[in-house]
Amino acid sequence: MSEEEELKNKWLELVRKNKLDEAEELYRSEIFPKIKEKFTRWHEFSYEFEILTVGNRARPLVISITAIKPKRVFFLCTRESESTIDEVVKECMLKPSDYGKARVERANAEDVYKAIKEAVEEFEKDCGKRNKICIDITGGTKAMVAGAAIAGAMLSIPLIYIKSIEQRGGAVPFTEEITQIANPADTFGTLDEKIAMTLFDRHLYAGAIEILGRLCDTTREPTKFEIEENVAKGYAGWDRFEYGEALKMLKEARNLINTRGICRECCKIIETNIAALEKLRKTEGMCLYDVLRNDELAHYLILDMYENAVRRAEEGKFEDAVIRLYRVLEFLVQYRLAKLGIDTENVDVSKLDKNVVRNFKDGARSVYGAEREIPKKISLMDGLILLKCLKPDDEVFEPLTEFDALASFHRSISPRNTMIVVHGISRMDEKKYNDFKALVDKYIKRVIRAEEYERITSMLKHGTSKELFL
Secondary structure (H helix, E strand, C coil), X not given: CCHHHHHHHHHHHHHHCCCHHHHHHHHHHHHHHHHHHHXXXXXXXXXXXXXXXXXXXCHHHHHHHHHHCCCEEEXXXXXXXXXXXXXXXXXXXXXXXXXXXXXXXXXXXHHHHHHHHHHHHHHHHHCCCHHHEEEECCCCCHHXXXXXXXXXXXXXXXXXXXXXXXXXCEEXXXXXXXXXXXXXXXXXXXXXXXXXXXXXXXXXXXXHHHHHHHHHHHCCCCHHHHHHHHHHHHHHHHHCCCHHHHHHHHHHHHHHHHHHCCCHHHHHHHHHHHHHHHHHHCCCCCCHHHHHCCHHHHHHHHHHHHHHHHHHHHCCXXXXXXXXXXXXXXXXXXXXXHCCCCCCCCCCHHHCCHHHHHHHHHHHHHHHCCCCCCCCCCCHHHHHHHHHHHCCCCCCCHHHCCHHHHHHHHHHCHHHHCECCCCCCECCCHHHHHHHHHHHHHHHHHHCCHHHHHHHHHHHCCCCHHHHXX
């Protein structure tokens, strides 16, 4: 028979003989130190912040604090049970900075809920996430336990309690166990995750990030949500053309995948995305002329703007999509001019042949109905006119060899110019978007070879939740 069994039997015998004072002395001097030692070695789960409802018995609370090993403790007591806290503090050797307390009405569950909510908010503000908090409902009145349970459910905080075999109003030694009631956030987290992934697949990353952030803060096993959140943050930054930030977040997701060993199936997509972003990040801080003179960087930049436009259309934001497709056309013209040594951000007209300058005026008259000088900064149509003047047989824009053709092209892009968000009052719909996209596709495929186009766009595409996480 073990020493624990001997002590337990001895205690039970004293209780049966109604020698309660002797049983209490045995428990205090020999049994409880061994129980504390046992729970000192207990490591099934831990929390940084533990909230405890306090009744008239200190020992269950001592066991709980010994096992959970929180950095900070918060006691909820009534006027009658407040003295119990002193005993717990002494037994656990808590410093004043280690704990706080609030006194509530013994029959008022609402008071308990409010006190817990305030304590949780203070901890979150000062120290950390909600998934580092637990509530022990072992002690206290029924109203206190009810209020704590409501707080746990409403605030997505797990509940724990010390259960044991009871004998004559006391716990039978060495039968104590710590039980955890499932965190509601863990139970309903799957539903929230599905909502977040629906938003993710629609490229509504801000909404997905908000839900996933909440799940990261409230669930016991947040790793998968952290990976999903980092990818969503990366894609959101990418949509804003913040390539450095996007790269950082996707690398954080990759590190979590590699260190935690989950969601490995998404690594291939993340790796190709990272490789694309490494290229795009090189463009940050470069002037456009230098980017466009580098064929590889130019192709990545042009196709990234194109893929961004496609995602905006998938959101139903056709105006935003067409604005980006128009920028793709501008990039294509600026790219062709860069190959001829023209910096479209800073054109030095003095270095151009006089015939080019004269022909540009003729072209402007055909396209716009009036002559104009070559501007210092070149827009799409001005760029096409200048390109025709410099290289009439340009292989990309060869169909636009005559000024009349340029005028016709100018009319074909008018849906963009007349949009309410640009110069006019018209709205963009899916048909107009598709027509404009077909126009852009025609010229993009003249600039970038099919195999190169397929390779780069596959790297630039954002993965779906099914491809990445399921």
